Amino acid sequence: MEELFTPKDIELLDQKGISIEKINQQLEYFIYGISKINLVKPATPESGIWILSKEDRQKYSTLFDTSKNQKSILKFVPASGAASRMFKFLLEFLNDFRRGNETVNAYINRTRCTELSVFLVGLKRFPFYRDLKTRVRELYPDFIQLENDEKNYYLIKTLLDKNEFDFASKAKGVLPFHAKEDKNLTPIEEHFRETLFYQKEDKKAQVHFTISKEHLTSFHSVCNQYPDIDTSFSFQCESTDTIAVTPENTPFRDENNNLFFRPGGHGALIKNLNDLEADVIFIKNIDNVSQNHIIPIFEYKKVLGGVLLELQAQTFYYLKELENQSVSEELINEITGFATQKLNIVLPKDFYKYQTQYKVETLQSFLNRPIRICGMVKNEGEPGGGPFWIKNEEGEISLQIVESSQIDFSSPKQLAIAQQATHFNPVDIVCGIKNYKGEKFDLTQFVDHNTGFIVEKNKDGKPIKSYELPGLWNGAMAGWISIFVEVPLVTFNPVKTINDLLKPAHQPENE
Incomplete structure (x- = not known):
């Protein structure tokens, strides 16, 4: 498809760091479409979602509190775009x-x-x-x-x-969301307040915001008022922009005959996440803050962190054991049980017929991956995006977070599975991005590139189509070990429209 592009186009691609191969792949997505996700069944409390008892929650919360001083911890807040x-x-x-x-x-x-x-x-x-x-x-x-x-x-x-x-x-993050003691508080400030649960004595809490360049000054104006917080910023990389096309699937050109690109969606932020250095990273959207429910928010953040630390420690132990020259069948069976029962890993059907060395290599492949613990909220009756067991094109079954736009609602079978969903995804995630040797994973190696989106937009009054990269907590983390834990609805308080600020979570408690 190189004949579609002029030397000026090629120069622009070079400036943005985008290969012609990547553009051709995107054009093929527009022409041939992107396959919908193949849902196998919803993740439920019976299959894929942890329901923790009060005693379990206390155990994991205590584990996090007693371990946090030995870990570098950071909060990652996607905060790009205007409100x-x-x-x-x-x-x-x-x-x-x-x-x-x-x-x-x-x-x-x-x-x-x-x-x-x-x-x-x-x-x-x-x-x-x-x-x-x-x-x-x-x-x-x-x-x-x-x-x-x-x-x-x-x-x-x-x-x-x-x-x-x-x-x-303006950026959502700098708008006044809450009124407290005659002061208006922004989402930035509420995220700072939430860092109390992982702060360490004599050390600044770390918060990283991904923002648009034009909003950097306004973010600085708020963040500079809090010198006790170690704040950092990054921008969505231009190399993750995607080409826009006409309804006929030819590259769209602006009034100056230049190719038009759009940001690749929040899936592009996997590169930003990949650049960070921390043992434990909490992910939460900029608008998901609360005026009131800080105690349960703290509790469940620590619970999710404790689950990560426990499972990660056990996984690391087993990976080190698998490096030994002589691994007993008894230990392999123990590790296999842990992988399938605790980590939701679905091994190949003929795994148990493998020779010992092949079993070891297979377990190493499945266990040596980044880990994410995802809070899941009970579905209040709305079918759609959330946690599901899915089957990919190679026939492999795994636990994933699926967006509504990825589901084929024209299929009665897929629609029925979607309607059986018991939980949805509030984007309440804690990540372990280092391996058992303390080295950072290359997170870009765990992306399922076949799970992007095609969206219809408008440019200067003209219809265009755009490709969005696999979502940050969807296809961009498809190859991760995924654990889903039920969290209460009070921990999920997003502000999608201005009227959401009238809800109890965003109003003074005495009202």
């Missing part, structure tokens, strides 16, 4: 409201935008309301005399105006 999706319905209101010709209620009825009703009813409960109202009064001296519709219009306009609060263009 525009949070304010989508408000942006649409400013664009579509027939000001002067209809009331706000008429607009809500016409567009069926019930989100706007919720926003307006709860307006005074948002942490930014006081500052917003003060600024609107400065801009519009007759604000007090205005009708409610006009007041609401000006409040929303000022909230999103590029020259005023400009919230939709």
Whole structure:
């Protein structure tokens, strides 16, 4: 497909560090499609999800507390992109409201935008309301005399105006999410508060944010207020950008006839994760913070960390034993039981017919991998993405986190399996990225490159298609050892729209 590209295109690819082979592979995905995931069955408490007793939770929490001083620990927070999706319905209101010709209620009825009703009813409960109202009064001296519709219009306009609060263009991480003791707190600050569970005496807690370059200054402005936290940043690498195509699957070109690329999605962050140095890495999204539920959040973070440390220690012990020249069948059987019963590893069907040396090599191959312990929340009735047993193209069965877009809902069998799911993925993960010799794994070697996504987007009013890399906790970690542990719903408090800030988890406790 090289004939599709001009010398100028090749130069651009070289600048971004993208090979022509990689682009050709992406073009093939657009032309031939990407196979959907083959679900075998949902992961459930009976098969693949740990349900821990109070005694177990105490054991793992204590293990983490007593071991953390010997480990380097870091929190990894994906925080790229602007908060525009949070304010989508408000942006649409400013664009579509027939000001002067209809009331706000008429607009809500016409567009069926019930989100706007919720926003307006709860307006005074948002942490930014006081500052917003003060600024609107400065801009519009007759604000007090205005009708409610006009007041609401000006409040929303000022909230999103590029020259005023400009919230939709800012990073989610720097927005005021919570009000506490007359101070507004950002998600960055709430993530800092969460570091208490792994802080060590006389050592700074480490937090790493993956952000967009244009938001670095705003992140620094918050982080610099907390010198007791060791904060670091990285950007999504340009070499992980993916080419966009027209509906006809030819490379899309902008008004200057240049190839157009889009960020490869959160799966690109496997490279950022791969660059970090830590024994234990907790992963949690920037918007999943809480005003109130800090005690159970701390408890279950330590529980997940304790599970990792216990399983990792046992795995390392067995890998060292497998290096011995003479490994007994008894020990092989013991390790096999651990791998299948504790680590969810499905060995080849004819494994038990193998010669001893081949069994050893197979166990080494399955055990010598990065490990992730993933919190899973009970599904409240919504079918879709979450933990499943899947079968890949080679016929290998493994435990994976699957997104809804990867599931073939047109297949009655696949739909039925998806609807049987008992849990979903809140992105509450703790990772071990070093091997039993203390060396870092090359995480890029454990990616299933056949699990990306094709998404439809828009560029300058024209439809385009884009390829997103295998998701960070989906295909990008497909080759990891995966353990799923049930965690309570109170540990999952994402803010996908501005109205989510009205939920109890984000409101002062005395309300």
